[in-house]
Amino acid sequence: MNIKPDLKFVKQIISAGGCSLKKCYQCATCAVVCKLSPDNKPFPRKEMINAQWGLKDKLVSDPDIWLCHQCSDCTAYCPRGAKPGEVIGAIRKLTIAHYAFPEFLAMMVGQIKYLPLLIAFPVLVLLAVLAATGHLNIPQGEIVFGHFLPHTHIDAIFLPVAIFAALVFASGVIRFWRDLQTQCSGNCGQGGLIPSLISVIIEILTHSRFNKCEVNKGRSLAHMGVLYGFIGLAITTALAVFYLYILGQHSPYPQLSPLKIIGNISGIILLVGISLIVLNRFKVKVQASIGSYFDWLFIGVIYLVVLSGLLAEVTRLAGIALLAYPIYFIHLVSVFFLFFYAPYSKLAHMVYRTIALVYAKQKERE
Amino acid sequence: MSKDILIIGGGISGITTAVEAAETGYNVTLIEKNPYLGGRVAQMNRYFPKLCPPYCGLEINIRRIKTNPRIKYFTLSSVEGIKGQEGNYEVTLRIQPRFVSQRCTACGECARVCPAERRDAFNLDLSSTKAIYLPHSLAVPYNYVIDEKACLKCGTCVDACKYGAIELEMQAETKNINVGSIVVATGWQPYDATRIDNLGFGKYKDVITNMMMERIAAPNGPTQGKILRPSDMSEPKKVAFVQCAGSRDENHLPYCSAVCCLASLKQITYLREAIPDSQAFMFYIDVRTPGKYEDFLTKVSGDEKVFLIKGKVAAVEEDTKTKELIVEAEDILAGKKIKVQVDMVVLACGMQPNNGLSMNINRDKNGFISLEQGNGIYAAGVAKKPQDVASSVQNATGTALKAIQSIVR
Numbered sequence: 001m002n003i004k005p006d007l008k009f010v011k012q013i014i015s016a017g018g019c020s021l022k023k024c025y026q027c028a029t030c031a032v033v034c035k036l037s038p039d040n041k042p043f044p045r046k047e048m049i050n051a052q053w054g055l056k057d058k059l060v061s062d063p064d065i066w067l068c069h070q071c072s073d074c075t076a077y078c079p080r081g082a083k084p085g086e087v088i089g090a091i092r093k094l095t096i097a098h099y100a101f102p103e104f105l106a107m108m109v110g111q112i113k114y115l116p117l118l119i120a121f122p123v124l125v126l127l128a129v130l131a132a133t134g135h136l137n138i139p140q141g142e143i144v145f146g147h148f149l150p151h152t153h154i155d156a157i158f159l160p161v162a163i164f165a166a167l168v169f170a171s172g173v174i175r176f177w178r179d180l181q182t183q184c185s186g187n188c189g190q191g192g193l194i195p196s197l198i199s200v201i202i203e204i205l206t207h208s209r210f211n212k213c214e215v216n217k218g219r220s221l222a223h224m225g226v227l228y229g230f231i232g233l234a235i236t237t238a239l240a241v242f243y244l245y246i247l248g249q250h251s252p253y254p255q256l257s258p259l260k261i262i263g264n265i266s267g268i269i270l271l272v273g274i275s276l277i278v279l280n281r282f283k284v285k286v287q288a289s290i291g292s293y294f295d296w297l298f299i300g301v302i303y304l305v306v307l308s309g310l311l312a313e314v315t316r317l318a319g320i321a322l323l324a325y326p327i328y329f330i331h332l333v334s335v336f337f338l339f340f341y342a343p344y345s346k347l348a349h350m351v352y353r354t355i356a357l358v359y360a361k362q363k364e365r366e
Numbered sequence: 367m368s369k370d371i372l373i374i375g376g377g378i379s380g381i382t383t384a385v386e387a388a389e390t391g392y393n394v395t396l397i398e399k400n401p402y403l404g405g406r407v408a409q410m411n412r413y414f415p416k417l418c419p420p421y422c423g424l425e426i427n428i429r430r431i432k433t434n435p436r437i438k439y440f441t442l443s444s445v446e447g448i449k450g451q452e453g454n455y456e457v458t459l460r461i462q463p464r465f466v467s468q469r470c471t472a473c474g475e476c477a478r479v480c481p482a483e484r485r486d487a488f489n490l491d492l493s494s495t496k497a498i499y500l501p502h503s504l505a506v507p508y509n510y511v512i513d514e515k516a517c518l519k520c521g522t523c524v525d526a527c528k529y530g531a532i533e534l535e536m537q538a539e540t541k542n543i544n545v546g547s548i549v550v551a552t553g554w555q556p557y558d559a560t561r562i563d564n565l566g567f568g569k570y571k572d573v574i575t576n577m578m579m580e581r582i583a584a585p586n587g588p589t590q591g592k593i594l595r596p597s598d599m600s601e602p603k604k605v606a607f608v609q610c611a612g613s614r615d616e617n618h619l620p621y622c623s624a625v626c627c628l629a630s631l632k633q634i635t636y637l638r639e640a641i642p643d644s645q646a647f648m649f650y651i652d653v654r655t656p657g658k659y660e661d662f663l664t665k666v667s668g669d670e671k672v673f674l675i676k677g678k679v680a681a682v683e684e685d686t687k688t689k690e691l692i693v694e695a696e697d698i699l700a701g702k703k704i705k706v707q708v709d710m711v712v713l714a715c716g717m718q719p720n721n722g723l724s725m726n727i728n729r730d731k732n733g734f735i736s737l738e739q740g741n742g743i744y745a746a747g748v749a750k751k752p753q754d755v756a757s758s759v760q761n762a763t764g765t766a767l768k769a770i771q772s773i774v775r
Contacts, residue, residue, distance in 0.1 A: 025614075026651070026698065027614075027651040027677070027678040028677045028678055028680070028695065028696035029680040030680075031696040031703060032677075032679070032681055032694050032695055032696055032703060033564065033681065038703075039702060039703040040701070040702055041701045041702070042696055042701075042702075045696060045698065077564065077617070077680060079615030079618075079678075081616045
């Protein structure tokens with residue numbers, strides 16, 4: 001076997017949050033204390049040595065980095081402070097960047113110095129649309145967000161954004177799935193694709209894997225809050241489309257309409273979930289670490305989306321037009337940001353983890 | 367100015383320093399906090415790699431101490447205070463009462479009648495003794511001693527002693543000495559295995575430490591040298607030796623104690639010799655047997671019932687039904703997690719330097735005494751760094767010379 005060390009990739013892992021990686025001396029404590037690691041070819045010990053050698057091809061197509069939920073059991077018990085959980089997290093980040101297209105966008109999402117530029121893009125697009133349609137002012141009278149930016153314009157902006165994200169994801173997923181197939185040599189399970197997918201979806205909805213974490217127990221519940229918050233908001237969006245295009249009803253809807261109830265509850269669940277995530281990060285920072293910029297950017301965007309959404313609603317109901325419209329504008333910018341950069345940000349874990357879990361399920365890597 | 371030397375610690379390093387300095391012609395005071403000389407070595411069953419009993423070495427040194435008028439030694443003693451500088455130290459020693467005088471013939475009549483018991487620290491709490499006890503069967507001095515904390519002061523032993531050796535009124539005394547240089551040979555204690563929460567020590571009776579294994583294998587130990595596991599006193603057929611238990615670990619002792627790999631290999635020979643159909647599983651990160659010790663590794667690992675597995679044990683659990691112990695590790699060379707059912711687990715715990723010394727002394731971050739103090743105070747043996755007996759003895763000889771240089775300069 002001919003191994004070519006890739007120093008550049010080692011440095012990338014280090015700067016992506018895996019700075020402790022060289023401390024590993026391969027004792028394999030991590031692989032044993034990890035409740036999620038399979039018995040055959042367990043992780044994360046092998047990932048640590050692959051990372052030390054910078055074996056990028058092996059790592060980006062390694063399904064095991066997605067079997068890890070960063071419980072931090074490994075990091076807590078690591079005798080060297082090599083923090084395998086953090087290193088694997090950094091490898092996940094680089095994997096997302098590797099499969100994203102164009103790669104320079106992923107590079108920009110990963111570095112704080114590009115943040116103003118990333119924010120400027122949706123701000124300018126939305127301002128341009130507002131200016132072009134003569135809406136660059138605070139509308140008078142009853143607060144109706146549709147008066148500020150009509151739904152047709154919203155659709156004209158956000159539909160292409162969503163399609164863009166979906167296409168980028170599709171190209172990544174195709175390559176990722178192809179690379180995954182090279183991983184298994186010899187005796188691997190051959191489960192069906194659909195049954196595997198179904199059982200993975202059940203696993204995700206119940207967080208049955210995530211619940212096995214020991215050191216970082218609270219993480220699973222917090223993550224569930226975020227997941228169900230987003231699911232609820234997706235349902236809300238679907239309902240809004242239904243109200244608008246099927247029933248022909250325009251917003252604002254009465255507070256007690258199913259759409260508003262589901263939307264508000266989901267928003268609050270999301271807010272609670274993301275806040276628990278932040279609290280947990282501070283609580284376990286002794287064993288693990290507080291997380292990288294990549295993590296905090298995602299947390300920040302979720303906060304911005306949910307807070308601006310809820311505040312826009314509150315200020316609208318309170319009749320404070322001067323606040324309601326600007327906050328609504330911020331909400332639109334943050335949602336644009338969330339969707340457009342999804343394939344390059346931590347949100348992409350949703351897609352790659354699911355794919356990797358399906359593969360692992362097929363190959364019986366439990 | 368004084369040309370005498372104080373040696374703190376009566377283990378193999380302190381004894382060696384004392385003997386070497388005294389035989390060169392200097393007066394030496396050797397103090398030891400235990401009621402016997404010999405320290406940790408006295409607890410060992412055998413030395414590696416020759417597998418001879420430690421008393422081979424200790425006995426000759428004790429004889430050199432006893433026959434050399436230049437050496438004074440005090441057991442149950444510690445340093446209470448130090449004043450002065452290199453060449454002229456005023457040291458206050460505190461000598462705890464033994465409650466038994468040298469009239470004691472170690473006939474044992476007192477212990478037969480004593481109603482109180484104490485855990486026997488010499489046997490790592492694997493057994494108990496009476497409150498009046500002989501520290502161990504080869505103790506020097508060969509006198510009984512009373513454990514003040516356990517003693518009921520009932521006086522039964524006083525009546526039983528035919529030699530009038532027991533003095534319950536004996537008081538602690540202080541003693542001032544003037545020395546020119548000081549050698550600290552305070553040695554070590556085993557790392558507290560209860561702090562390693564994933565290896566089951568303190569939770570499962572048959573998870574023991576390497577020091578306990580020494581006592582279990584020793585002819586004067588709690589099982590008279592029969593290798594029996596603590597839970598049911600049966601012969602363990604499968605024993606796991608867990609290397610680096612709390613060593614080379616930032617959460618515990620961050621350093622390598624330098625002896626545990628060889629100690630485990632040595633203990634594997636105890637097991638294999640005593641129980642011919644036994645199997646030994648040694649889990650390691652790296653086997654560290656430097657220099658000529660490599661031959662010992664080759665010899666022990668050549669036994670077909672000895673299995674060396676690369677991968678640190680990170681979990682020891684008990685089967686809830688069968689009560690069998692299960693050790694879990696990743697067999698790195700096979701790339702598989704393995705669970706091995708065993709009858710007993712021996713944790714290879716490292717050495718932690720003793721630090722209850724009431725004097726200012728420079729230590730490194732792990733508590734070992736730094737090489738140069740620059741004031742006529744020197745360290746020898748494991749107080750300086752983790753090392754085996756042979757290295758400690760060489761080191762102690764060198765330290766004797768340093769202590770002498772300090773007073774003749």
